Amino acid sequence: MNRGKITNRLPLFVSSFFLSLVLPFTFCLALFMPHGDAYGMEETSHALAADAVASSQEMRQSMPLLISNRKIIVLKGPIVGLSATERVANSTKRIEDVLRATKKVPQIAIEDIEDGRATRITLDGKPAFVVTPIDIDPQAGETTQIVARETAKRLHDAMAEWQEQRTMRYIGMAILRSVAATLIFAAILWLLARANRYGMHKLAMAGQTQLQKTAGGRLDWLDRGFIHVSIMRLLRLLGWMLVVILGIAWLIFVLEQFPYTRPWGEGFEDSLVQLLADSARQGVAAVPGLVLVAIIAVIARMIMRIVSEFFRRVGAGKIEVTWLSTDTVRPTQRIVNFIVVAFALVMAYPYLPGAGTEAFKGLSVLIGLMISLGGASIIGQALSGLILMYIKAFKTGDYVRIGEAEGVITDVGMFTTRMRTGTEQEIILPNKSVMESTTVNYSRPSSGSGCIIDTTVTIGYTTPWRQVEAMLLEAVKRTPYFADQPQPFVRQTALSDFYVEYKLVACLKPHADMTRSGALTALHGHIQDVFNTYGVQIMSPHYESDPPEPQVIKEGDWRPHPAKPSAQDS
Numbered sequence: 028m029n030r031g032k033i034t035n036r037l038p039l040f041v042s043s044f045f046l047s048l049v050l051p052f053t054f055c056l057a058l059f060m061p062h063g064d065a066y067g068m069e070e071t072s073h074a075l076a077a078d079a080v081a082s083s084q085e086m087r088q089s090m091p092l093l094i095s096n097r098k099i100i101v102l103k104g105p106i107v108g109l110s111a112t113e114r115v116a117n118s119t120k121r122i123e124d125v126l127r128a129t130k131k132v133p134q135i136a137i138e139d140i141e142d143g144r145a146t147r148i149t150l151d152g153k154p155a156f157v158v159t160p161i162d163i164d165p166q167a168g169e170t171t172q173i174v175a176r177e178t179a180k181r182l183h184d185a186m187a188e189w190q191e192q193r194t195m196r197y198i199g200m201a202i203l204r205s206v207a208a209t210l211i212f213a214a215i216l217w218l219l220a221r222a223n224r225y226g227m228h229k230l231a232m233a234g235q236t237q238l239q240k241t242a243g244g245r246l247d248w249l250d251r252g253f254i255h256v257s258i259m260r261l262l263r264l265l266g267w268m269l270v271v272i273l274g275i276a277w278l279i280f281v282l283e284q285f286p287y288t289r290p291w292g293e294g295f296e297d298s299l300v301q302l303l304a305d306s307a308r309q310g311v312a313a314v315p316g317l318v319l320v321a322i323i324a325v326i327a328r329m330i331m332r333i334v335s336e337f338f339r340r341v342g343a344g345k346i347e348v349t350w351l352s353t354d355t356v357r358p359t360q361r362i363v364n365f366i367v368v369a370f371a372l373v374m375a376y377p378y379l380p381g382a383g384t385e386a387f388k389g390l391s392v393l394i395g396l397m398i399s400l401g402g403a404s405i406i407g408q409a410l411s412g413l414i415l416m417y418i419k420a421f422k423t424g425d426y427v428r429i430g431e432a433e434g435v436i437t438d439v440g441m442f443t444t445r446m447r448t449g450t451e452q453e454i455i456l457p458n459k460s461v462m463e464s465t466t467v468n469y470s471r472p473s474s475g476s477g478c479i480i481d482t483t484v485t486i487g488y489t490t491p492w493r494q495v496e497a498m499l500l501e502a503v504k505r506t507p508y509f510a511d512q513p514q515p516f517v518r519q520t521a522l523s524d525f526y527v528e529y530k531l532v533a534c535l536k537p538h539a540d541m542t543r544s545g546a547l548t549a550l551h552g553h554i555q556d557v558f559n560t561y562g563v564q565i566m567s568p569h570y571e572s573d574p575p576e577p578q579v580i581k582e583g584d585w586r587p588h589p590a591k592p593s594a595q596d597s
Contacts, residue, residue, distance in 0.1 A: 088111035095192065100181075102115050103162050122150065131190070133186060136148070139172065145160065146175040148175055155182075158174050192287060201285050204284050205280075209277065275295075278295070283296075316380065323371050323374050331368075338356050411457075412444075415439060415458055423439060429465075434454065478534070481531060486527055488525075499531045502550060505557070509550075510533075517529055
């Protein structure tokens with residue numbers, strides 16, 4: 028059997044389980060426990076005896092008196108040498124003796140004894156039990172007469188059910204009604220299973236078509252299969268909710284057919300009704316708060332739209348603000364939106380349903396603790412991103428070196444900075460590490476608007492430094508990507524033991540159609556060509572001494588096979 032068949036037959040399995048378990052159980056209770064014996068199991072009596080209540084003077088024992096599984100009264104002890112358990116056992120025996128002696132409900136009578144300080148309840152003139160002052164709560168306004176009258180009503184109903192348990196005709200009718208209800212329940216489940224198998228697909232297709240027709244093109248980004256599966260699962264969920272509701276109704280009906288299980292069914296029904304009533308009252312009470320929350324959300328949304336329009340105009344240059352630049356428009360807008368949302372949440376929090384409950388408060392504390400412990404790194408990254416945006420260390424399009432990484436900035440985000448290197452690799456740097464690293468911005472020269480490029484060579488002391496500087500500047504002139512202004516220059520950055528270190532600094536043209544790495548490659552090629560032309564060898568960075576003959580390449584040997592002339596040779 029495949030998974031689909033098993034899913035479709037689950038309702039039938041559920042009905043079979045209920046039919047095979049609950050009906051025999053209730054039938055056995057009806058036949059084998061007709062006496063309404065409240066103490067068929069010693070564990071039950073001990074569990075019920077644990078519900079001790081306190082009198083006005085001291086803690087006393089308490090024990091409920093049960094007839095037909097219904098609580099009649101809670102008797103307390105000790106009194107005149109009898110514990111609460113003994114009082115209940117004696118009272119139960121007297122009541123059952125009266126019930127066994129007659130086939131009708133005994134006549135209940137109430138009489139005051141001991142000068143009105145206690146009240147006795149009799150059945151057909153025979154004493155059943157006595158309501159004493161220790162069995163009542165005077166602080167709640169109870170008297171023995173009031174408690175006795177309420178007890179008599181409950182005792183009458185319990186004895187009527189006790190008599191019903193001894194009537195096979197009634198038990199048979201109860202079983203027939205239970206079987207009929209079970210068959211109806213099983214038939215409904217079978218119909219639901221058939222509808223699930225044959226009709227749900229068509230219903231889902233109709234719902235999908237209607238949804239797409241109503242939404243127009245707003246759902247084009249969703250896959251049709253996803254919409255179909257979602258509607259199918261929603262219908263299946265509704266089907267299972269219906270099965271659960273019908274199952275609860277069936278179970279309550281079956282339990283209420285038998286006198287012994289009737290209190291369970293009534294208690295179950297009362298609990299569900301009370302739960303639904305409480306939920307309805309809470310829902311109605313939450314409506315004003317939800318309306319206020321909706322108003323706060325609408326106002327916050329309007330403010331955010333106004334703010335977004337303002338910053339959009341600032342970014343487009345339609346509005347000039349001295350304290351805002353194009354680079355800081357987006358982060359400033361995010362900060363303002365965050366403040367508006369946070370303020371709206373604080374204002375709406377007290378009006379949310381359940382905001383005053385301990386569970387809601389505990390959840391709020393838990394979320395705050397999780398954010399404070401797990402979000403410290405995220406908050407640090409966000410703050411670092413904001414600082415980078417506002418100090419304007421670099422912007423999108425700048426060529427920078429951050430630590431060991433070097434390339435063009437493609438995006439400055441709230442948490443990370445993206446960079447693309449000369450080898451077309453994308454590097455993602457956490458903003459916190461960017462703040463902790465040294466940043467060199469080559470796109471901000473002291474004058475001009477091009478990108479700064481520098482390179483270093485080391486030449487021996489036997490080569491005149493003026494010649495080296497002239498050759499380096501000539502290599503820059505041969506490279507067409509560099510600007511004349513600002514003028515390139517050479518600096519002697521070190522006088523080492525065996526060589527002099529020369530640093531060449533030049534500026535790319537503002538709109539040069541070449542990346543920094545490509546321009547640097549062309550410059551290095553021309554430096555080698557110029558030094559070879561003038562017979563000066565380059566042995567950096569490990570120069571120690573001059574060889575017998577200069578290690579240079581003659582111009583005729585610059586392009587041996589398979590090398591071909593290129594644009595940088597001109």
